[in-house]
Amino acid sequence: MIDLRSLYQDVILDHSRNPRNSGPLEPHSHSANGNNPLCGDRIRVYVRLANGTIDNIGFEAKGCAISVASASMMTELIKGGGVEEARAIFARFHDVVTRKGDISEAEIEALDKLATLIGVREFPMRIKCATLPWHTMAAALDGVADDVTTE
Amino acid sequence: MTAVNGAYDVDAIRRDFPILGESVYGKTLVYLDNGASAQKPRAVIDSVAHVYEAEYANVHRGVHYMSQKATDAMEAAREKARALINAEHAHEAIFVRGATEGINLVASSWGRANLAPGDEIVLSVMEHHSNIVPWQIVAEQTGAAIRVAPISDEGVLDMDALEALIGPRTRMVAITHVSNALGTVVPVDEVVRLARRVGALVLLDGCQAVPHMAVDVRALDADFYVFSGHKLYGPSGIGVLYGKEALLKAMPPYQGGGEMIESVTFEKTTYAALPFRFEAGTPHIAGAIGLGAAIDYVTGIGFERIAAHEHDVLDYATERLGALNSVRLIGTAPDKAAIVSFNLEDVHPHDVGTILDREGVAVRTGHHCAQPVMDRFDVAATVRASFGLYNTRREVDALVDALGRVQEIFGR
Numbered sequence: 001m002i003d004l005r006s007l008y009q010d011v012i013l014d015h016s017r018n019p020r021n022s023g024p025l026e027p028h029s030h031s032a033n034g035n036n037p038l039c040g041d042r043i044r045v046y047v048r049l050a051n052g053t054i055d056n057i058g059f060e061a062k063g064c065a066i067s068v069a070s071a072s073m074m075t076e077l078i079k080g081g082g083v084e085e086a087r088a089i090f091a092r093f094h095d096v097v098t099r100k101g102d103i104s105e106a107e108i109e110a111l112d113k114l115a116t117l118i119g120v121r122e123f124p125m126r127i128k129c130a131t132l133p134w135h136t137m138a139a140a141l142d143g144v145a146d147d148v149t150t151e
Numbered sequence: 152m153t154a155v156n157g158a159y160d161v162d163a164i165r166r167d168f169p170i171l172g173e174s175v176y177g178k179t180l181v182y183l184d185n186g187a188s189a190q191k192p193r194a195v196i197d198s199v200a201h202v203y204e205a206e207y208a209n210v211h212r213g214v215h216y217m218s219q220k221a222t223d224a225m226e227a228a229r230e231k232a233r234a235l236i237n238a239e240h241a242h243e244a245i246f247v248r249g250a251t252e253g254i255n256l257v258a259s260s261w262g263r264a265n266l267a268p269g270d271e272i273v274l275s276v277m278e279h280h281s282n283i284v285p286w287q288i289v290a291e292q293t294g295a296a297i298r299v300a301p302i303s304d305e306g307v308l309d310m311d312a313l314e315a316l317i318g319p320r321t322r323m324v325a326i327t328h329v330s331n332a333l334g335t336v337v338p339v340d341e342v343v344r345l346a347r348r349v350g351a352l353v354l355l356d357g358c359q360a361v362p363h364m365a366v367d368v369r370a371l372d373a374d375f376y377v378f379s380g381h382k383l384y385g386p387s388g389i390g391v392l393y394g395k396e397a398l399l400k401a402m403p404p405y406q407g408g409g410e411m412i413e414s415v416t417f418e419k420t421t422y423a424a425l426p427f428r429f430e431a432g433t434p435h436i437a438g439a440i441g442l443g444a445a446i447d448y449v450t451g452i453g454f455e456r457i458a459a460h461e462h463d464v465l466d467y468a469t470e471r472l473g474a475l476n477s478v479r480l481i482g483t484a485p486d487k488a489a490i491v492s493f494n495l496e497d498v499h500p501h502d503v504g505t506i507l508d509r510e511g512v513a514v515r516t517g518h519h520c521a522q523p524v525m526d527r528f529d530v531a532a533t534v535r536a537s538f539g540l541y542n543t544r545r546e547v548d549a550l551v552d553a554l555g556r557v558q559e560i561f562g563r
């Protein structure tokens with residue numbers, strides 16, 4: 001039971017019920033669609049860039065609690081920051097949730113509020129739920145024309 | 152084996168399936184994902200092992216003893232498949248990898264030879280992707296058009312709309328016998344009747360029908376009928392395409408290679424007779440023989456008894472789930488088989504699935520390879536419990552209890 005609670009922490013449930021920065025963002029400079037064909041999760045991420053800074057960000061998601069919470073936290077973490085910083089946070093997060101071996105306290109600490117999502121490490125089928133919003137954000141920043149998928 | 156007359160002894164049947172004794176996360180496995188793939192009885196497991204231990208070689212090739220034995224065993228399995236669906240000839244039962252390959256075979260071979268620009272293929276909105284995409288591919292290649300028959304809010308095929316859609320340009324009506332996402336049983340005899348009026352052919356996707364009811368392709372007058380072995384308690388990687396002899400004989404080969412030829416020169420190749428013309432390459436020999444064992448197993452119990460038992464479990468599940476305020480049932484047709492699809496208010500199916508899994512309850516969550524159905528009900532996904540001949544009311548209780556756990560975690 002401890003393991004289910006570690007996946008569905010209150011912070012995650014709160015973000016999934018009351019997602020921050022949800023809704024389309026107009027005007028935006030970048031956007032992308034992401035979908036997970038395995039479970040039908042879909043997300044659209046909108047970014048407004050101004051001088052290399054993420055001036056504003058929004059998303060629309062039809063997805064599970066994990067993907068919506070991850071998207072919500074993502075917007076809080078990268079809004080107002082630089083593009084490179086956003087990519088760096090994604091890289092750290094991606095590494096921690098997908099790496100097979102042990103992770104250190106320092107790595108967890110560096111994740112800030114994303115640390116509540118590391119429970120997905122114990123649920124391999126759910127890791128993609130947590131990373132989908134981030135892949136989609138990165139695709140938006142890259143200006144990738146095609147939709148991204150988790151596959 | 153447990154096939155006995157009289158009471159349906161589900162506990163004895165369960166003992167035929169070794170995996171049902173396994174536990175997951177310390178809990179007894181409650182396997183309610185039979186629509187995706189069914190578990191295997193000891194008889195099937197033993198039959199596959201026996202092939203490799205005692206009667207294995209390539210088929211239809213060697214003059215030697217083992218090749219003859221394997222060939223005989225495989226052809227005996229074909230005869231069992233014929234009898235299962237009451238086809239006229241065993242050579243009308245083509246061994247394929249599964250329903251997907253069967254449909255692709257017909258779409259590609261029959262479709263490319265017979266479809267012309269403006270011709271129409273009629274499908275229903277509740278088809279599995281494997282009965283949509285092959286038709287889209289051949290439609291693209293031939294200029295044929297696809298028309299889609301709608302369903303009601305209960306998930307019942309709209310027969311009036313279907314009748315209106317089937318017109319003079321309709322060449323093929325390809326429809327599922329039982330919907331994998333909703334459980335709806337389609338009145339396929341009526342579908343065939345509508346197609347006949349305009350001279351169109353009918354392909355029925357029997358994946359979700361064959362495990363649950365007796366099927367008679369001659370009584371249905373189906374032109375093509377497909378099913379997968381793994382949903383019928385047999386091995387994966389083997390399935391059957393039934394086609395009427397005259398139709399199959401007139402169709403060009405699907406794949407070329409060994410086994411499917413009569414003679415090959417670089418000038419001209421002539422093709423083998425049915426069924427081998429459509430079975431290029433070395434087939435899944437042990438799979439076919441294992442499927443034969445699975446057919447023996449289910450027919451030994453009897454479809455009447457299987458259906459009665461499964462309906463009891465389905466009705467009980469529908470009643471118990473329907474009594475939960477937070478549950479929305481998706482697919483409430485009066486005539487259903489073995490499948491209950493639903494959603495919980497405010498909890499995404501994927502989260503439901505993860506929590507049920509930790510309670511030992513295996514269900515499918517997602518779009519069930521039937522995205523148009525999901526769109527029809529305006530959901531991205533559903534939770535689907537699908538029953539087999541070994542499931543019990545007790546397991547439905549376990550499902551409902553596990554849903555209580557979901558509420559605990561997601562409750563406000």
Ligand SMILES: Cc1ncc(COP(=O)(O)O)c(C=O)c1O
Nearest residue numbers: 249250251279281331356358379
């Ligand atoms: C109705 C239906 N048709 C076709 C298929 C495809 O079967 P297979 O993957 O065995 O080829 C399935 C399996 O999920 C199904 O349920």
